[in-house]
Amino acid sequence: MIKHPLCKYTAFVALILIIPFVLKGSYLINVMVFVGINTMLAIALNLLLGYAGQISLGHAAFFGLGAYLSGVLTATHGMNPWLVMVAAAVGVGLLAFVIGFPILRLKGHYLAMATLGFGIIVYIVFNETVDITGGPSGLSGIPNLKLGPVAFDSDLKNYYLVWIVTLLVVLLAVNLADSRIGRSLRAIHDSEVAARVMGVNARLLKVQIFALSAVISSLAGSLYAHTMAFVAPASFGFNFSVELLTMVVIGGLGSIYGSFLGALLLTLLPEFLRFLHDYDIVFYGLLLMVMIMFMPGGLVRGIPALLRRMMTGRKKGETVDA
Amino acid sequence: MLEVRGVRQVFGGVTALDDVSFRVNRGEITGVIGPNGAGKTTLFNIITGIYSRTAGAVFLEARDISGLPAERLASLGMVRTFQNIELFSHMTVLENVMVGLHARSKSGMLACALKMPWTVAEERRIRTEAMAWLEFVGIADLAQVEAGNLPFGKGRLLELARAMACEPRILLMDEPAAGLNSQETLGLARLIRAVREKGVSVVLVEHDMELVMDICDRIIVLNLGRKLAEGTPRQIQENPEVISAYLGEEL
Ligand SMILES: Nc1ncnc2c1ncn2[C@@H]1O[C@H](COP(=O)(O)OP(=O)(O)OP(=O)(O)O)[C@@H](O)[C@H]1O
Ligand SMILES: [Mg+2]
Numbered sequence: 001m002i003k004h005p006l007c008k009y010t011a012f013v014a015l016i017l018i019i020p021f022v023l024k025g026s027y028l029i030n031v032m033v034f035v036g037i038n039t040m041l042a043i044a045l046n047l048l049l050g051y052a053g054q055i056s057l058g059h060a061a062f063f064g065l066g067a068y069l070s071g072v073l074t075a076t077h078g079m080n081p082w083l084v085m086v087a088a089a090v091g092v093g094l095l096a097f098v099i100g101f102p103i104l105r106l107k108g109h110y111l112a113m114a115t116l117g118f119g120i121i122v123y124i125v126f127n128e129t130v131d132i133t134g135g136p137s138g139l140s141g142i143p144n145l146k147l148g149p150v151a152f153d154s155d156l157k158n159y160y161l162v163w164i165v166t167l168l169v170v171l172l173a174v175n176l177a178d179s180r181i182g183r184s185l186r187a188i189h190d191s192e193v194a195a196r197v198m199g200v201n202a203r204l205l206k207v208q209i210f211a212l213s214a215v216i217s218s219l220a221g222s223l224y225a226h227t228m229a230f231v232a233p234a235s236f237g238f239n240f241s242v243e244l245l246t247m248v249v250i251g252g253l254g255s256i257y258g259s260f261l262g263a264l265l266l267t268l269l270p271e272f273l274r275f276l277h278d279y280d281i282v283f284y285g286l287l288l289m290v291m292i293m294f295m296p297g298g299l300v301r302g303i304p305a306l307l308r309r310m311m312t313g314r315k316k317g318e319t320v321d322a
Numbered sequence: 323m324l325e326v327r328g329v330r331q332v333f334g335g336v337t338a339l340d341d342v343s344f345r346v347n348r349g350e351i352t353g354v355i356g357p358n359g360a361g362k363t364t365l366f367n368i369i370t371g372i373y374s375r376t377a378g379a380v381f382l383e384a385r386d387i388s389g390l391p392a393e394r395l396a397s398l399g400m401v402r403t404f405q406n407i408e409l410f411s412h413m414t415v416l417e418n419v420m421v422g423l424h425a426r427s428k429s430g431m432l433a434c435a436l437k438m439p440w441t442v443a444e445e446r447r448i449r450t451e452a453m454a455w456l457e458f459v460g461i462a463d464l465a466q467v468e469a470g471n472l473p474f475g476k477g478r479l480l481e482l483a484r485a486m487a488c489e490p491r492i493l494l495m496d497e498p499a500a501g502l503n504s505q506e507t508l509g510l511a512r513l514i515r516a517v518r519e520k521g522v523s524v525v526l527v528e529h530d531m532e533l534v535m536d537i538c539d540r541i542i543v544l545n546l547g548r549k550l551a552e553g554t555p556r557q558i559q560e561n562p563e564v565i566s567a568y569l570g571e572e573l
Pocket of ligand 1 (some may be wrong): 333338357364405
């Protein structure tokens with residue numbers, strides 16, 4: 001196993017750089033663009049759920065807000081996409097900060113219901129403000145991003161664009177998780193009262209991580225809008241919030257690389273499950289149940305444990321140190 | 323050091339504390355005893371900002387801290403341990419103590435995400451100091467164990483190490499000997515004395531009378547939410563009211 005954080009990260013970057021060569025010419029490179037976007041989203045939710053222990057059933061809303069702000073302001077109003085992307089992230093972050101104070105006072109089921117409500121409200125707004133968002137039929141004509149002479153107009157270019165941002169998010173998230181702040185978040189998760197006694201301002205920190213999570217989600221949304229050139233409300237509904245939750249749980253709560261594994265699995269699977277048509281949701285349900293029963297720590301912890309068990313099985317009788 | 327003035331706490335119809343006043347002197351070990359339900363834990367919860375009191379005031383070194391939230395008090399030099407151990411059970415023993423240094427470190431979210439040089443240096447200091455506190459309570463060999471897997475007695479020691487990592491001026495301990503065997507209780511008594519030697523004032527809620535009489539400089543007795551008596555261990559042992567409150571129990 002690779003232990004040192006920097007080695008792990010370097011290995012991850014190398015993997016991401018190799019993928020375009022392996023998938024040369026395949027449509028799967030396009031799928032990998034969405035793996036990148038979903039990785040960002042899963043990390044965002046994981047910081048909140050896996051680290052701070054606060055659930056959100058409305059995270060698709062922050063993703064959608066980023067996507068629609070970028071879409072509407074660039075396609076309809078012709079503003080600079082990069083500026084809009086940053087402004088949207090700041091705006092969505094502020095919104096999360098403001099609603100975070102009342103919402104994150106709630107715990108457990110109540111918090112789940114409040115975030116669910118928020119997600120539904122935003123979804124309805126996307127659908128109903130037809131003049132601005134185009135309503136249920138969506139908003140098209142969103143321009144590709146451009147950087148000087150380079151236009152991000154192909155799958156491969158979008159792959160690099162999205163993954164540069166994703167790798168940055170991974171790095172920052174890994175650093176944050178392995179720091180004084182990451183420790184405080186996990187402390188809140190285990191015992192909020194003890195964390196407070198140790199001087200952790202639990203209420204503020206929860207709101208801050210909620211806002212950070214929203215900022216990352218909004219960035220992912222902006223990238224999504226520009227790579228797809230089209231957005232519709234259906235991508236940002238309750239179903240997608242649940243899918244994000246599934247990615248985080250299947251990948252591994254409280255593990256940044258686990259979020260990548262979860263995003264990878266849940267984004268690739270539909271490509272291989274097309275023959276199931278509408279029954280793929282049944283497969284997800286089964287997958288989630290099986291995972292929770294047999295790998296409650298998620299893929300990121302389950303797979304190494306499985307490998308270890310297979311190794312020790314083969315070398316029966318030898319002692320293995322943990 | 324610490325002064326509690328006329329504190330009263332009512333839960334619905336239950337008066338858990340009724341006009342309780344006392345002082346804790348600097349550098350002393352002050353015991354708070356009383357039968358089950360006397361209001362000892364409630365008193366701690368009010369002093370440490372976890373409950374907001376119905377009436378009364380709490381002063382820490384002449385500063386009015388009544389109504390301050392719990393998270394403000396660590397940096398003012400006051401921490402506590404819990405009757406029902408409150409560990410960060412999914413974190414390692416070392417990480418638990420590292421959280422104890424939260425109030426004495428300051429890298430923010432951005433600096434941590436960017437891994438700034440001073441953050442790395444601070445992290446190194448946090449780790450070294452946390453290790454030293456684990457050595458102080460004698461569980462340094464368990465540093466990498468997940469706290470949830472600790473035996474009960476070691477968990478109590480970890481709570482003490484974590485609280486001491488805040489470098490408090492006053493430490494409140496809620497029944498630290500509960501669930502310990504006699505060997506462990508002796509070790510705990512030694513540690514509490516060592517804490518006092520470091521200049522930390524200690525307030526100790528405890529049912530183990532032998533321990534209380536042995537290490538406390540002064541004792542406050544609560545009964546049914548009221549202060550029944552106050553004095554040296556000797557005075558308390560001879561107080562007829564205290565004896566009748568504990569009816570028949572050996573003091
Ligand atoms: N949060 C609360 N809500 C309602 N009643 C409470 C609450 N906390 C404590 N009480 C009541 O206040 C009284 C004092 O409780 P407290 O826990 O302070 O006693 P204690 O002296 O710590 O007892 P023990 O020795 O058993 O720990 C009890 O009657 C208890 O039921
Ligand atoms: Mg109690």
